[in-house]
Every structure is written in C-alpha cells, then in structure tokens.
Amino acid sequence: MSDLPAPLAEIVDDFTALSESDRATLLIEFADELPALPAHLEPAAMEPVPECQSPIFLSVDASDPTAVRLFFSAPREAPTTRGFAAILHQGLDGQPAGVIAAVPADFGYDLGLASVVSPLRLRGLAGMLARIKAAIARAG
Structure with a gap:
C-alpha cells in the first residue's frame, strides 16, 4: 500500500479492519457520501465508465496537476458503484496527478471486498481508476 496516497490508504485500512459483512456495510455507507455534482457539470457531458455494471459518469479536472479534481455521477439505485466512486473521490480528489498515476490498478482488492x-x-472500480489515470495523462 506504499503507492497509495494517505487518504486512500486510510480507507483501505478502515475496510481491512472490519469483518466481511461489515465491509459490505461500510461500502454502502460510502455510497451515501458521494458528493453531488457541481451545477456546471451535467452527466451527459461527462465520460461514461462502461466497465461498471451501473451507469456511472466521471469528470476529471487535471488543469492543476498539483490538485486533480474528480467528479462522479452514479444513481442512488446502484449503491456498490456509488460506494466505489465515493472511495475514489475521498481517496484521490485533490491529490497531485503523479500520486494518482502511481495508484496500483488493482488496489481495489486491498479493500478486502473480493468475497463480498x-x-x-471490482472490475468497475478498476475501470474508474483507469479512466481517471487516462484523463490525467491526456491533460499532462
């Protein structure tokens, strides 16, 4: 986990400290914490993430490489997907581009959710991260 920024490493620690059933509950709690989109963003103008089973869209503002901003749109009826988006938002929003680029593609397995x-x-989570990294690379 040395390649994880501190906020994301803390989230991973929170998950791994729990039992499997409590991990699932924590994931759903994260879903409730996904921030609303700012008024200037519309889901139709955002990038879709087809790797996810539910319709999710993201926007990456990497105009300031020292503090990349992440925005997600996911339906409330898709709590797992919303939970993953919230984890990425809380763990990576505001981090430098290079720090986000260094996050391992498979970090989602570190959450201990593979059996849950x-x-x-989990492929959807990896897809979100890959699209974030690609947007940062395009901006750089």
Missing part, C-alpha cells in the same frame, strides 16, 4: 462483491464490480 462480484469480480465484475
């Missing part, structure tokens, strides 16, 4: 959610759902 399907591999397809």
Whole structure:
C-alpha cells in the first residue's frame, strides 16, 4: 500500500479492519457520501465508465496537476458503484496527478471486498481508476 496516497490508504485500512459483512456495510455507507455534482457539470457531458455494471459518469479536472479534481455521477439505485466512486473521490480528489498515476490498478482488492462483491464490480472500480489515470495523462 506504499503507492497509495494517505487518504486512500486510510480507507483501505478502515475496510481491512472490519469483518466481511461489515465491509459490505461500510461500502454502502460510502455510497451515501458521494458528493453531488457541481451545477456546471451535467452527466451527459461527462465520460461514461462502461466497465461498471451501473451507469456511472466521471469528470476529471487535471488543469492543476498539483490538485486533480474528480467528479462522479452514479444513481442512488446502484449503491456498490456509488460506494466505489465515493472511495475514489475521498481517496484521490485533490491529490497531485503523479500520486494518482502511481495508484496500483488493482488496489481495489486491498479493500478486502473480493468475497463480498462480484469480480465484475471490482472490475468497475478498476475501470474508474483507469479512466481517471487516462484523463490525467491526456491533460499532462
């Protein structure tokens, strides 16, 4: 976990300190913490993440490489997807581009959710991270 920024490492620690059933509960709690989109962003103008089973959209503002801003839109009816988006938001929003680029693609497995959610759902989390990294690379 040395490649994780402190806020994301803390989230991973929170998950791994819990039992499997409590991890699932924490994931759902994260879903409730996903911030609303700012007024200037519309989901239709955001990048879709087709790797996710639920419709999710993201926007990456890497105009300031020292503090990348992340925005997500995910339906309330998709708490797992919203939870993953909230984890990425809380763990990576405001971090430098280079720090985000160094996050391992498979960090989602460090959350200890492999036995709680399907591999397809974890692939969705990896897809969100990959799209964030690609947007940062395009901006750089």
